[in-house]
Amino acid sequence: MKETLNSPIEPAVGPPLEHEALLTLARKVEGAARDGDRQHLQMATAHLREALVHHLDAERRILVELSSEDSRRVLQGQRNLLALLGDLTAAARRPDLAPCDGIAQRLVAQLSLQADDERVNVARFLASGGT
Numbered sequence: 001m002k003e004t005l006n007s008p009i010e011p012a013v014g015p016p017l018e019h020e021a022l023l024t025l026a027r028k029v030e031g032a033a034r035d036g037d038r039q040h041l042q043m044a045t046a047h048l049r050e051a052l053v054h055h056l057d058a059e060r061r062i063l064v065e066l067s068s069e070d071s072r073r074v075l076q077g078q079r080n081l082l083a084l085l086g087d088l089t090a091a092a093r094r095p096d097l098a099p100c101d102g103i104a105q106r107l108v109a110q111l112s113l114q115a116d117d118e119r120v121n122v123a124r125f126l127a128s129g130g131t
Contacts (some may be wrong), residue, residue, distance in 0.1 A: 016058040017051045019115035025051055026108045029088070033097070033104035041092050041100060049085050056082075062122055065130050070121045077114040084110060 017025070025048040032041035056078050063071050084107045091100045 016055040019111075019118070022048070022051060022055060023108070023111055023115065026104075026111050030101075030104040030108050033088070033092075033100040036097050036100075038092060038097060041097070042089075045085065045088055045092060049089070052081060052085065059118070062125060062130075065125055066121055070124075074114075074118060074121060077110070077117060081107070081110055081114055 029044045029048055032044050063074060084103060088100060088103045088107060091103055
């Protein structure tokens, strides 16, 4: 199942989490996957998905202001993150949790790269006089 920004997820309350907090959640997912703790993995993955979708929704305003090339790259990275979360959610439902560890590791790596890319693009946007 691929996640989208319009997925039927409970709306998050409060401000969206920053990149470092999202990475902390992703590392918790990774730990649960490594430990083979299905219940914790499923709960942590759902929490990360909710927080990430809330974060991505909040970023939409800035993305429309970026150059089309930068915007496309950032949006593709966001789609990749949602796809990995979908893959992890599906894998966590299977009897064998072994693939979850690798997916969770890729998720943490991709989220880290995405956070860096977004920071660079937002800083460039703000430096050019964007608000």
